[in-house]
Amino acid sequence: MPATFLYMSLADLAKLVFLSAIWGGSFIFLRVAVPELGPLLTAILRIGLAGLALMAFALMTGVDMNWRRNWRPFAVVGIFAGVLPFSCFAFAAQHLPAAHSAVLNSTAPLFGALFSVLWLSERLTVRKLAGLALGITGVAILVGAGALTLDRPTLAAIAACLVAAACYALSSIIVKKTGHPGGIHPIAMATGSLVMGGLIMTPTLPFALPIAMPSLTAMACIAGLSLLSSGLAQALFIPLIVKVGPTRAMTVSFLIPLFSMLWGFIFLREPIGLPTFIGGAVVLAAMGLVLSAAPPRAEDTVTAEA
Template sequence: MSDASLSRKQTLFYLVFLILMWGINWPLSKYALEFTPPILFAGLRTLIGGALLIMIALPRWRQLRLRETWLYYVLSAFLSIVFYYGFQTVGLQYMPAGLFSAIVFLQPVLLGLFAWIWLGERMYPRKMVGLLLGFGGVAAMSIGGLEGGISVIGILLALASALSWALGTVYIKRQAAKVDSLWMTAMQIIIGGIVMTAYGSSVESWSEVRWTSAFVYDTLFISVFVIALGWLVYFKLIGSGEASKVGSFTFLIPVVSIICSILFLNEHLTINLVAGMILIVGSILLVNVRSRQV
C-alpha cells in the first residue's frame, strides 16, 4: 500500500521533524558510544524503536501478510537498518563525526542517481549539479575533521553506509505497492534490531555497557524519535514524492548536527561552516525548484 500524497504543510512539518531529529542523532550517538560498545548500541536502539513500531502497527495486523511479504522485510532490514547503522556506528570509532557524516551524505547524490536508473525519476543537469553542490556543502562544513586524521577503514565504512542507505530507500520505494508502509517500516527495524543485537552479543560484552541515567535517556530518545518516528516519517515522505527531492533535504541534517555541537559541545563557528550552509541551501533550491524546460 503506497502512501497518499501529502499536503505542502504536512510535507514541511515532516521534513522539519526529520531534519531536527536526525541532525540531533549524530552528537547524541557519539556521546552514547562513551558508555557502550558500538554494535550493541546499534542493536539496542533499533530493537527498542522497532518494538514501539510493532505495537503501533498491531491494529493493522491483517495487512502484515508475512507469508507473502517476509522477503521484502528481510531485504529492506539489511539494506536500510543492519548495514546502514552497523557501518555507521562502527565507522564513528575510526573517524571524526563531521568528516564521517560528510561521506555518508554522499547518499542523496547516490539516491538521485539510483532513483533515475531504477525509479524512472527525471534527471537533468541542474538537478545533478544541485546534488553534487549539497555534498560539497557537507564536505566544506566537515573539512576540519581532516585534522583528526584519515582512516581508510573509516572512509570505506562511511561509503558503505551511504550506499546501503541509498539502495534501501530505492528498494522500499519500488516495493511500496506490495506491502503496507507501516508494517514495512516496523518489520525492517525490528529485524535489523534483532540481527544487530544478536551479532553484537556474540562479538561484544554486555558487561561493558555502563547503564548511567544519561545513557538510558540518550538511548530512549534516539530509539523513539530518531529510529521509530524518524524512519516512519522518512518513508512516508519517500512514498509521497520523488525520492531524490526528499533526499536533497537530508543535506540539512549535518547542519543541525553541527549547530548542536556548537551550542552543546563548545565547538566553534568557522568560515567553512558558513560556506557549507550556503552551498546546501543552493543545492536544495536547484533540486527542488521546478524548471520550465523539464
C-alpha cells in the same frame, strides 16, 4: 516563494526539516553512546528498541503487517536501512567527529539519484545533478572537510560512512518499488524492516555485551537514537519516499550536518565557525535546485497511503 518553486507541499518540506533535525542529533548520540556500549551493541539496541516501539504503534493503529507475504522485503529493507548503516555509523563514531560522519551521509542523495536512474527510470537532469554536487560542496564547506588526518582507522571510518550512505539510498529504491497502491503500507514497511533488522542482529548480542555498566547518559542517548532517530524518523521518512520519490526525499541529508553542528554546539560545546554559515547557505541553495527540478513522470509517481 512562488508555488512553482518546489514540487513538494509545505507539509512535506516541514517533514524534511524535522527529519534533518532528529537525524542530525543521531550523530551526537552516537559519539556519546558508542565509547561506553561499543558499536555493535549500540546498533543492536538502536534497531531493536525502534522496532519494538513501531510495532506497538502499528498494533495500536491497526496497520496490517501481513508478515507471511511481506517478511522478505521487510528483511531486505531491514538490512539496507538498518543493520548495515546503523552498524557502519556506530563504527565510524569511534574515529570521526559527528559532523564529518554527517557530511559523508550527505552523499546518500547522489547514490539515490544514480540508483533511481538505473532502477526507477528517473531522469538525472543537469539541474538535479548540479544541485546534488552543490549540496556535497556545501556540506564540505560546512564542516571544513580536509581537516582530518587520513590514517588507517580514519579511512576505514570514511569507507564505512560511504557504505552506509549507499545502503540508505538502495533501501529507498526498494521502498519506492514496493510502496505502490496494493503494495506494502509505508508504516508496515517502517515497522517490519526494523523488527526484522533487530531479529537479524539478535544472534550477535552475546558478542556485544560491554565490560562495565553504561552510564545513564549513554542509555539516554540510546533511547534518543532508537525512539527519535530510528523509530519516529522511519515512520515519517518511508511514507515520504513513497510520496515524493527517493531523490527528493533524500535531500534531507543535506541539512543533517547543519543540525549536527548546531546540536554539537549546544550539547557538546563544539565550536561553530564561519564555514558553518557559508556552508549552510550553499546547502539551502542545493536543496532548492534538487527540489525545484521537474517532478518524476506521472507513471513513476506514487501517493503514500494514509
